[in-house]
Amino acid sequence: MGASQLPLDQFFETHEPRKKKEKPIKKEEEIIKTEKINDVEVKAPLTAENAAYLLSVEYNGKKGCAAARFYNPRDHLIHFWYDNSEHHPYCFSNIPIEELKKNTKITGHRGFLDIQTAEKQDLLQDRTTQMTKIIAKDPLSIGGTTGAIRELLPAAWEANIPYHKCYIADLELTPGLLYEVTDERLKNVTTVPEKIKDEISRLFEEEPNEVKELLVEGLPLFLSPIPDIKRAAIDIEVISPFVDAIPRPEQANFPVGCISIVASDGTKRILLLDNKDFERGEIQENLEGVSIEYFNEEKELIREIFQVFDEFPVILTYNGDKFDLLYLYNRALNHLGFRRDEIPIIIRKDFVALVRNFHVDLYRFFNNRAVQIYAFSAKYKTTDLNAVTKALLGIEKIKVEQPLSKLPLLDLASYCYRDGEITLDLTRYSQNLVWKLIMLLMRISHLPLEDVTRQGVSSWIQNLFYYEHRKKGFLIPRPEDIKEAKGEEASTQAIIKGKKYKGAIVIDPVPGVHFDVVVLDFASLYPSIIKVHNLSYETVRCPHEECKQNIIPDTDHWVCKKQRGLAGLIIGFLRDIRLKWFKPQSKNRILGKETQELFYVVQQALKLIINAFYGVFGAEHFPLYCLPVAESTTALGRHIITQTIEKAKNMGISVIYGDTDSVFLENPSESQIEDLKRWCQETLEIDLDIDKVYRYVALSERKKNYLGVYGSGSVDIKGLTGKKRHTPLFLQDAFFEMMDVLSEVKVQDDFETARNRIRTIVKTCLDKLKNLEYSLEELAFRVQMTRHLKSYQKTTPQHVKAARLLERDVEPGSIISFVKIKGEPGVKPIEIASIDEIDTEKYKNAVESTFVQVLDALNIDFGSIIGIRRLDLFM
DNA sequence: GCGGACTGCTTACCT
DNA sequence: ACAGGTAAGCAGTCCGCG
Numbered sequence: 035m036g037a038s039q040l041p042l043d044q045f046f047e048t049h050e051p052r053k054k055k056e057k058p059i060k061k062e063e064e065i066i067k068t069e070k071i072n073d074v075e076v077k078a079p080l081t082a083e084n085a086a087y088l089l090s091v092e093y094n095g096k097k098g099c100a101a102a103r104f105y106n107p108r109d110h111l112i113h114f115w116y117d118n119s120e121h122h123p124y125c126f127s128n129i130p131i132e133e134l135k136k137n138t139k140i141t142g143h144r145g146f147l148d149i150q151t152a153e154k155q156d157l158l159q160d161r162t163t164q165m166t167k168i169i170a171k172d173p174l175s176i177g178g179t180t181g182a183i184r185e186l187l188p189a190a191w192e193a194n195i196p197y198h199k200c201y202i203a204d205l206e207l208t209p210g211l212l213y214e215v216t217d218e219r220l221k222n223v224t225t226v227p228e229k230i231k232d233e234i235s236r237l238f239e240e241e242p243n244e245v246k247e248l249l250v251e252g253l254p255l256f257l258s259p260i261p262d263i264k265r266a267a268i269d270i271e272v273i274s275p276f277v278d279a280i281p282r283p284e285q286a287n288f289p290v291g292c293i294s295i296v297a298s299d300g301t302k303r304i305l306l307l308d309n310k311d312f313e314r315g316e317i318q319e320n321l322e323g324v325s326i327e328y329f330n331e332e333k334e335l336i337r338e339i340f341q342v343f344d345e346f347p348v349i350l351t352y353n354g355d356k357f358d359l360l361y362l363y364n365r366a367l368n369h370l371g372f373r374r375d376e377i378p379i380i381i382r383k384d385f386v387a388l389v390r391n392f393h394v395d396l397y398r399f400f401n402n403r404a405v406q407i408y409a410f411s412a413k414y415k416t417t418d419l420n421a422v423t424k425a426l427l428g429i430e431k432i433k434v435e436q437p438l439s440k441l442p443l444l445d446l447a448s449y450c451y452r453d454g455e456i457t458l459d460l461t462r463y464s465q466n467l468v469w470k471l472i473m474l475l476m477r478i479s480h481l482p483l484e485d486v487t488r489q490g491v492s493s494w495i496q497n498l499f500y501y502e503h504r505k506k507g508f509l510i511p512r513p514e515d516i517k518e519a520k521g522e523e524a525s526t527q528a529i530i531k532g533k534k535y536k537g538a539i540v541i542d543p544v545p546g547v548h549f550d551v552v553v554l555d556f557a558s559l560y561p562s563i564i565k566v567h568n569l570s571y572e573t574v575r576c577p578h579e580e581c582k583q584n585i586i587p588d589t590d591h592w593v594c595k596k597q598r599g600l601a602g603l604i605i606g607f608l609r610d611i612r613l614k615w616f617k618p619q620s621k622n623r624i625l626g627k628e629t630q631e632l633f634y635v636v637q638q639a640l641k642l643i644i645n646a647f648y649g650v651f652g653a654e655h656f657p658l659y660c661l662p663v664a665e666s667t668t669a670l671g672r673h674i675i676t677q678t679i680e681k682a683k684n685m686g687i688s689v690i691y692g693d694t695d696s697v698f699l700e701n702p703s704e705s706q707i708e709d710l711k712r713w714c715q716e717t718l719e720i721d722l723d724i725d726k727v728y729r730y731v732a733l734s735e736r737k738k739n740y741l742g743v744y745g746s747g748s749v750d751i752k753g754l755t756g757k758k759r760h761t762p763l764f765l766q767d768a769f770f771e772m773m774d775v776l777s778e779v780k781v782q783d784d785f786e787t788a789r790n791r792i793r794t795i796v797k798t799c800l801d802k803l804k805n806l807e808y809s810l811e812e813l814a815f816r817v818q819m820t821r822h823l824k825s826y827q828k829t830t831p832q833h834v835k836a837a838r839l840l841e842r843d844v845e846p847g848s849i850i851s852f853v854k855i856k857g858e859p860g861v862k863p864i865e866i867a868s869i870d871e872i873d874t875e876k877y878k879n880a881v882e883s884t885f886v887q888v889l890d891a892l893n894i895d896f897g898s899i900i901g902i903r904r905l906d907l908f909m
Numbered sequence: 910g911c912g913g914a915c916t917g918c919t920t921a922c923c924t
Numbered sequence: 925a926c927a928g929g930t931a932a933g934c935a936g937t938c939c940g941c942g
Contacts, residue, residue, distance in 0.1 A: 404926070415921090491926055530929060531917090537928030538924065559924090560927090649926025656926075664927070694924040694929085738923045738930050753922055753931075760921070817920070829918050829935045883932080911941095918935075924928090 085214040085223050086113055087261050088207060089392060090482035091198040093173055100201040102220070103392075104213065105347050110264045112347050112391050118218055121201055122147055123173045125184055125193035126154070126165040126509065134166050139186050145175020146183070154509035157572035158519045160597060165191065165509065173197035192510050194657075199497055202480055203504040209486075210477040211254060224254040231257075237614045244598060248607045255477040256616065256636045260470045265348035265394075266297035267458035268339070270358045271450045273309065277437040279843070283357050286364035289332045292446050293339050294454035297346060298462065303327065304447045305335050315442025320432075320452060326444075333370045336362065343378045343388055348483075352419045352457045353397040355488075359386040385488055394487050396460055399472065404491040408642045409471060415759055416818065416847065423456040427463050431456070465631050474639035478608075491646035492656045498643075499658060502600060511571070513657055520575050520662050525590040526669065534652070535665040539672050541679065541692035543733040543740065547782070547892060548690050550701040551742065554710070555725040556674065558609055559695035560648035563670045564663075565606030566719045570599025571651070571660040586666045587673045593666065601663070605647045612640040671695065674718050681713055691733055691740070696725060726750070729780065732891035741888060747777045755884045762877075764812040765884055768799040772888065785892060793899045796885055800900065803877050810864040813872060814851035821846050836863040 086104035089112075094101035099117040106113055127134060131151050140146060148169040156163040168183055170176045177184040177193050184193035192200075202209070211224045231253060238249050272281040273291035281288050295303040304321070308328040317326075329335035339362065343349055351358045363379045363386070366372040380387045387393055399405060401417040414425035424430050432449045434441060441449065461469040476486045479494035480501045486494065503510045511519075526536035556562065563569065567586070574586075576594035584592045616637035620630055650656040652664030671694065679689050679697060687706050691698040699707070707724065714722040728742040728750070742750040751757045756769030775791045778784070802808055817833035823844050826834045836852035837844045840863050844850070852861045855871040862871065886896050 412922095495926085528928070533928060535928080540924085540929065555924090646926050649928095652927050653925080668928075696924075736931065755921095755932075758921055758932095820920075826919090831919055831934070833920090887931095913939090915938080916936085919933090921931090923930075 084108070085212050087263075088209050088211060088213050088220075089476075090209060090484060091202050091207065092482070093197045093201075095172070098172060100198065102207075105261060105263055107261050107263075110347060115215070115220070117201070119205065121204060122169045122171065123176045123197050123200065124167050124169040125176050125187075126152065126167055126191035127187050128163070128189060128191075129166060129187070130164070131166045134168070137186070140168065140183060143170075143175060143181075143183055143186070145170040145172055147171050153507075155507055156509050156511075157600070158511050158515055158577070160572070160577055163509065189512070191512060195500060195510075198482065199480075199500065202482075203501045206501075206505060208255060208477050208480055209482050210260075210473045211258060222254070224258040226253050226257045234611070234615050238610070241610075242598070244603055245607050245610075248603070249611070252607065252611065255474070256611070257632075260466075260473045260632070262298070262466055262469065263348050264297070264299055264346055265350055265458070265461065265469075266295050266301060266342065266346040267350040267352075267454045268296075268342070268354075268358065269294045269351070269450050269453040269457060270339075270361060271438060271446055272361065273307070274439050277439065280845075281361070283361040283364060286361050286369060290336065290362065290365060292443075292450045293335065294447075294451040295339075295342055296451070296454040296458045298458065302451075303342075304451055305329060305338055306443060306447055307332055307335055309443065313442040315444040317444055318448035320455075321444070321448055324451060326447060332365075333372075336366050336370060336372070340366075340376070340378050344390060346391065348392045348394055349388060350394050350396055350457055350461060352453070352460075353395060354393060355385045355395040355398060359388075359393060385484065387484060392483055394472075394483065396457060396468075396487075399468075399487045400460075402490055404642055404646050408645045409638055416849065418847075419453065419456065423460060427456060427459055429456055429459070465628075467631075467635055470632070470635040471639055471642075474636060475642065478639060478643055491643070492650045492653060494643060495646060495650050496657055498604065499600065502604060508600075511658070513659060516571055516658065516660050519577075520571075520660060522661070524661055524665055526588065526665055534661060535668070536672075537668045538694035539675065540694070540737045541675075541689070541697075543691040543735060543737060544688075545733050545735045545891060545893075547730055547732050547785070548698075548700045549730045549782070551690065551728040551731040552699045552702055552707060553696055553725045553728070553742075554699065554707070554722050555696040556714075557613065557721045557723050558644060559671055559674070559720065560667050561605050561609045561644045562720050563667050563674070564647065565602045565609060567666070567670055568593055568599050568602045569663050569666055570601035570603075571658050571663055573597060573599035573602070574660065574662045574666055586669050588669045589662075589666060591662045591666050591669075601647070601651070605644060608640050608644050612637050612644065616640065674714075674720060677718060678710070678714055678722065681717075682710055685709060690731070693738065698731065732776075732888065734887060734890040736887065736890075739887060741773075741776065741891065743777055743779065749773045749777045754887050756887070760815050760817045761884065762813050762815055762880070764799070764802070764808045765881060767812075768795055768881070769884055771795045772885070776888075789892075789894055789899070792885075792889075792894075796881070796900055799881055800878065803874055803881070806869055806872060806874075810853055810867055810869060811851070813853050813877065814864050815853070816849050816851050818849050819844055819846060832861045835859055836861045839863055839866065 084106065086106040089103050089105050091100055091102045094116065097116055100121060102115045104113045104115060131149060134149060135141060150167045150169070152165045152167040154163055154165050170183055175183055184190040205220065207220065208222065211222050213220050214223050215221065234253065235249065238246060270290050271292040272288050274281045274288040289307060291307045291309065293305040295301060302324040304324055304326045306326060306328050308330055329338070359379055360381070363377055363381060366377050367374065378389045380389055385395065397417065400422050406412060406414065410426065414422045420431045432452045434449060438446060438449070472487055475494065476483055479486055479497050481489065481494060481497050500510055524535040528534060528536050573594035574591055578594060578596055581594045581596065582592045584595055586593060616633045619625060620633035620637055622630065648664065648667050651660050653659060675692060675695065675697065679692060682689050682697065682699065685706055687702045688700040689697055690700050711722045714720055727745065729745050731740060731742040733740050739753040741754065744750065751773065755761055756766060772792050772795055775788050779788050819833060819837060823834065823837055833850040833852060837850045851864045853864055853867050854860060854873045854876040855862050855867060856873045882896055889896055889899065
């Protein structure tokens with residue numbers, strides 16, 4: 035297959051002219067130096083029989099070159115490979131080479147190596163341009179130190195790309211794929227089953243060559259087997275005398291009392307500091323089959339865990355970057371007298387790494403908003419370990435009644451073990467779904483393992499773009515180049531104050547109950563728009579006079595008719611291969627469970643990237659930020675939904691609601707649906723699909739707020755207060771009781787009985803409230819503190835008021851549980867409130883407004899439901 | 910001095 | 925550290941009120 039003849043040499047000839055073998059060929063040992071972990075170096079070349087998966091590239095300062103790390107699935111070890119292609123860091127200047135050669139500051143720079151001319155394609159101007167390539171001995175000489183080469187130039191291109199990413203792009207490497215070394219070169223040896231390759235290729239027969247090239251490049255990423263890399267989760271507990279304060283990893287003042295190690299090879303260990311002041315307690319149920327090892331000295335315990343780090347190619351933690359590994363490092367170095375070289379941990383700028391293998395902090399991965407929303411449909415709302423495992427695995431952390439530092443040793447061990455176990459399981463459940471997802475995202479973004487799990491979607495997409503630029507010989511524009519070429523003015527005005535441009539539209543709902551509602555939506559609307567309308571930073575407001583007539587509706591922007599835009603090309607390909615192959619085939623039983631599962635994860639990974647594409651063009655910190663692209667995308671989106679609604683109305687269909695990319699149709703006939711779909715396909719070139727069919731939908735006049743009941747009786751609740759996570763539990767419960775009632779409604783007449791049952795629910799709820807039969811926990815509003823307590827300067831929201839009454843540190847992200855009380859200050863955290871302080875009047879209002887949202891839609895008056903007299907009585 | 914109208918801040922949600 | 929749009933509740937401000 036194509037990828038097995040990776041055109042490295044060809045690449046170097048066209049884009050990377052290299053001095054022809056002036057240097058003596060290195061001896062094999064030097065070229066293929068692999069290291070067995072534990073510092074025992076062995077020669078284990080990456081041969082065809084010994085091929086290994088590329089996991090990362092980094093710059094090795096000692097050796098002065100790029101170092102790649104591979105996972106060998108046979109010995110489960112990490113192997114190192116050092117660059118032998120004489121690749122060096124570089125950047126570009128637009129100053130002619132002769133002139134630059136005279137600049138002695140540059141040619142005399144201590145890191146200066148060479149200077150060359152380079153022909154590059156300038157996409158913004160749509161022309162080729164002569165650039166001067168300045169090559170340096172080390173990355174810091176290009177940038178990152180004072181007086182670096184990029185600072186000596188009036189303007190430098192491609193000077194801000196971290197060297198390891200640069201190396202990956204230039205050698206066209208794909209982390210996550212299988213490599214061997216032949217003829218002293220890294221060679222991708224991934225193979226794709228011929229049959230599948232042929233079938234997919236057929237689907238792309240009509241596509242232009244550029245797309246076919248992407249296909250050849252892309253298929254191995256999606257189809258090659260994903261290694262189930264041996265990995266261990268670790269979790270540490272610190273014995274602190276302070277009950278409420280979480281130990282500070284920077285200080286690491288208290289001993290590490292317990293460490294759990296739970297690994298994919300079946301390893302189950304607990305390392306315990308045998309503290310004689312502590313009660314031992316009894317062995318817990320979940321510790322069966324776990325090896326519990328006692329240490330008299332903390333130093334020995336730490337030494338043991340450092341040893342363990344070397345036994346596994348990948349160490350998993352949950353928040354290890356900010357806590358566990360940082361704590362271990364500082365504890366070992368500053369309190370236990372370890373030498374730096376005895377600690378296998380490196381504190382890097384943005385994360386904590388391991389010297390010889392990999393540290394994956396799952397907290398950072400699950401905290402990624404795109405992962406949370408697109409991969410896991412926002413099943414977890416907060417990203418603490420408990421919330422995530424509860425949502426994904428159905429398992430929770432062990433609940434403890436007393437502070438951790440007061441627990442008997444074996445209870446602590448049990449608690450710690452569970453944390454390790456669920457951390458590992460997060461990567462293992464559903465046939466390693468999360469692990470496979472990570473590996474696929476690595477391949478698609480071409481980012482190393484440690485980067486892809488920590489960086490956001492903008493960085494994934496940035497790297498994917500840069501990779502394609504380098505591969506095609508396109509000059510990567512600087513942010514200011516894009517700004518200058520496109521202007522900074524938006525041509526639309528946002529509805530929300532402080533936003534940069536206008537977004538989607540939401541159709542005013544037609545209030546009331548509507549039976550037999552069909553919801554149609556445009557499949558990945560924004561990605562489709564970007565593809566179909568050729569939107570990209572270089573094509574929107576392109577330099578050609580003749581394209582200026584090609585206006586995007588509702589804006590002053592135009593789009594290129596001459597060149598295919600890179601964004602549209604890439605996203606179009608990713609979208610098409612997902613829709614045409616992976617999504618349908620993931621449901622194809624004939625392929626067998628394993629393949630189906632792989633395809634499911636692939637389409638999930640693609641969805642993640644695809645959905646984020648539009649957003650990054652509107653994000654100022656994205657290096658290819660281009661407001662006109664984002665603005666054109668939403669403008670076309672508005673145009674498309676508006677046209678569709680117009681058409682539907684002309685066809686006599688009643689459109690009762692719509693939001694961004696969806697239209698709610700009341701009781702349309704099948705032929706009407708078909709006609710509308712065909713019209714969209716033919717006129718707008720975007721596919722309109724049936725998303726869901728409701729038995730009935732209840733709409734109020736509020737947007738983004740509705741209730742739909744499916745034929746099966748299950749209820750879809752959108753935006754209603756009763757479902758929001760800060761709503762007190764007693765109210766959520768009453769609300770869901772009402773939902774149960776509504777799910778049984780089949781025809782209009784059923785609302786009569788429903789109404790009576792709802793009346794009972796509301797009355798019971800209000801009665802229990804009046805008699806204070808609810809607990810403080812049930813009455814608590816649970817609101818997240820998104821920032822540090824002191825940062826609330828402008829106003830003091832209630833949850834902040836409550837948090838301040840706690841008189842302790844409250845970490846950003848934590849949930850404050852508070853109740854509303856009579857008199858000042860109006861709220862109290864449940865920790866210090868008592869039931870007789872409750873302000874029932876305020877709660878009554880909350881009950882009313884929650885129910886009113888639904889009753890409004892059913893055209894039922896809240897007063898009538900509980901009876902006006904009751905309301906008076908209540909007060 | 911106080912309440913209503915208004916704006917702004919904050920959170921949680923929708924697409 | 926991907927976007928904008930909407931709802932709700934409260935905090936804070938301004939204005940009128942002989």
